Amino acid sequence: MDAFEPSLIAFVCNWCTYTAADLAGTSRLYYPPNVRLIRVMCTGMVDPQYVIKAFLEGADGVLVSGCHPGDCHYINGNYKARRRIRLLKEILPRFGFDERRLRLTWIGASDGIEFSHIITELVEELKGLGPVQTQNSMVI
Amino acid sequence: MAGYFKADLVENSLLKTLRAFLKTMLDMDDIRSILVPCRLPMKPRIMPMLVSDASYLANADPIAPSFPLNSARIVSRLTRKTAGGVLAVVLRPCEMRAFVELVKLNQGHPDDLILVGLDCIGAFSNRDYAGIADRHDSDFSENYCWNVLSGKDTKTDGTDQTPACRTCMQPVPDQADIRIQLFGSRLEDGLCIQAGSEKGEQRLSRMQLKSSERSLQRDSAVEQVIRVRQSNCENMIAEVEQKTDSMEKLNRYLADCVNCYNCRVACPVCYCKECVFATDVFCHEPYQYLRWADRKGAIKMPTDTVFYHLTRLAHMSTACVGCGQCSNACPNDIPVMELFKSVSLRTQKIFDYQAGRDVQEKPPLTSFRENEYEDIVG
Numbered sequence: 402m403d404a405f406e407p408s409l410i411a412f413v414c415n416w417c418t419y420t421a422a423d424l425a426g427t428s429r430l431y432y433p434p435n436v437r438l439i440r441v442m443c444t445g446m447v448d449p450q451y452v453i454k455a456f457l458e459g460a461d462g463v464l465v466s467g468c469h470p471g472d473c474h475y476i477n478g479n480y481k482a483r484r485r486i487r488l489l490k491e492i493l494p495r496f497g498f499d500e501r502r503l504r505l506t507w508i509g510a511s512d513g514i515e516f517s518h519i520i521t522e523l524v525e526e527l528k529g530l531g532p533v534q535t536q537n538s539m540v541i
Numbered sequence: 542m543a544g545y546f547k548a549d550l551v552e553n554s555l556l557k558t559l560r561a562f563l564k565t566m567l568d569m570d571d572i573r574s575i576l577v578p579c580r581l582p583m584k585p586r587i588m589p590m591l592v593s594d595a596s597y598l599a600n601a602d603p604i605a606p607s608f609p610l611n612s613a614r615i616v617s618r619l620t621r622k623t624a625g626g627v628l629a630v631v632l633r634p635c636e637m638r639a640f641v642e643l644v645k646l647n648q649g650h651p652d653d654l655i656l657v658g659l660d661c662i663g664a665f666s667n668r669d670y671a672g673i674a675d676r677h678d679s680d681f682s683e684n685y686c687w688n689v690l691s692g693k694d695t696k697t698d699g700t701d702q703t704p705a706c707r708t709c710m711q712p713v714p715d716q717a718d719i720r721i722q723l724f725g726s727r728l729e730d731g732l733c734i735q736a737g738s739e740k741g742e743q744r745l746s747r748m749q750l751k752s753s754e755r756s757l758q759r760d761s762a763v764e765q766v767i768r769v770r771q772s773n774c775e776n777m778i779a780e781v782e783q784k785t786d787s788m789e790k791l792n793r794y795l796a797d798c799v800n801c802y803n804c805r806v807a808c809p810v811c812y813c814k815e816c817v818f819a820t821d822v823f824c825h826e827p828y829q830y831l832r833w834a835d836r837k838g839a840i841k842m843p844t845d846t847v848f849y850h851l852t853r854l855a856h857m858s859t860a861c862v863g864c865g866q867c868s869n870a871c872p873n874d875i876p877v878m879e880l881f882k883s884v885s886l887r888t889q890k891i892f893d894y895q896a897g898r899d900v901q902e903k904p905p906l907t908s909f910r911e912n913e914y915e916d917i918v919g
Contacts (some may be wrong), residue, residue, distance in 0.1 A: 453855065483918065
């Protein structure tokens with residue numbers, strides 16, 4: 402049997418984490434190909450529904466990553482994102498989701514190395530957690 | 542403030558006393574209309590009615606154990622713009638809490654309103670109440686109310702009130718300008734009415750009521766009601782959590798759902814003008830369904846059922862007032878309220894928030910503090 406390769410959906414903000422991902426790429430840093438980046442203008446626009454959809458569609462993990470507090474291009478979008486993630490971390494585990502499958506991080510535009518570390522670490526953790534329970538069920 | 546007044550009981554009837562009280566209110570110059578649950582002329586059912594002619598108050602029945610819909614939305618409509626006059630609205634405590642949530646979202650305006658609330662003795666589901674109303678005569682509301690207040694069983698014809706009412710821990714109208722107290726008051730001595738605000742105080746003092754004092758049994762009587770409901774609530778939550786602690790179980794719990802979205806329509810605090818689930822976003826391309834079916838072997842149609850309920854939990858559980866209209870509206874008897882209450886108690890707790898408690902409190906997802914929840918980052 403093939404080794405389990407988790408799929409990770411990452412909502413990254415245009416101004417910080419996406420730029421960091423770009424920097425990681427142009428600096429030829431390694432990070433695992435399990436991640437699918439979705440660029441959003443701000444983490445403050447990540448509706449909880451996007452995260453729920455990702456999990457129901459079979460994502461093994463979801464990362465939401467934006468600017469450090471105080472650095473948000475839109476002043477306070479990342480603070481709002483933090484509340485939404487807090488909300489999801491209360492709701493999803495209630496239905497058996499492991500809380501560790503949902504991560505929120507702040508990765509600044511110059512943190513290419515940090516980006517590569519976090520993706521690597523998260524994919525390793527998801528490998529340990531195994532496939533998400535919605536993978537093969539009829540939940541849509 | 543917090544003045545107490547007393548209205549003499551009319552012919553020993555709570556209902557007649559309330560009707561007389563509402564009539565006195567409507568007779569005041571500046572009050573245009575009263576929104577109050579009334580008996581319909583064509584059928585023994587209760588619906589909110591907007592009464593301008595005091596003679597129609599003879600049908601008012603705000604103590605009937607019937608809760609056909611949450612009127613917060615109706616009040617929201619009535620206050621969308623200035624209506625030209627003051628409106629008095631008689632609402633259940635859960636309706637007031639929902640209205641407070643709508644006011645925060647700029648979907649309701651309390652300026653030209655006088656909120657009149659009664660201690661809530663609870664209600665039956667629409668289906669159960671229809672049967673009860675058909676079998677009983679017009680004295681039912683009055684008798685049922687006295688029975689419940691004297692501590693007798695809430696069941697009628699073997700049917701009990703809705704689970705939402707049996708587990709409601711906020712049965713007192715804390716948001717009302719005029720609060721009519723039923724718990725712990727000696728009704729034989731008259732109806733105790735408390736002013737809940739400056740507006741209510743001014744109104745009551747113009748109504749030639751006797752002034753009164755705080756009832757000494759009041760607190761313990763309210764506590765007693767809440768204690769029973771709290772224990773019901775804890776049992777209910779434990780049961781529903783056990784039934785839905787995995788996605789597989791949640792799927793089973795929601796298996797009867799046909800995506801009619803009645804629960805969302807009935808929900809007073811589902812605040813979006815247009816629900817995303819009713820938009821083209823969910824009008825998937827035909828090939829998309831086939832791809833899902835290919836990938837999973839088979840998919841249940843219609844799709845997006847669990848997604849819909851989880852999204853609604855994320856969107857409105859912090860505003861949930863626990864009125865139970867979602868369950869009331871479900872054509873397939875899914876215990877929606879139980880699920881939502883079990884989640885909303887948690888989500889409101891993490892933000893130290895209580896839906897409908899205070900109009901000054903911002904909805905938790907629209908506000909933030911700079912140094913909070915730092916433990917979830919990283």
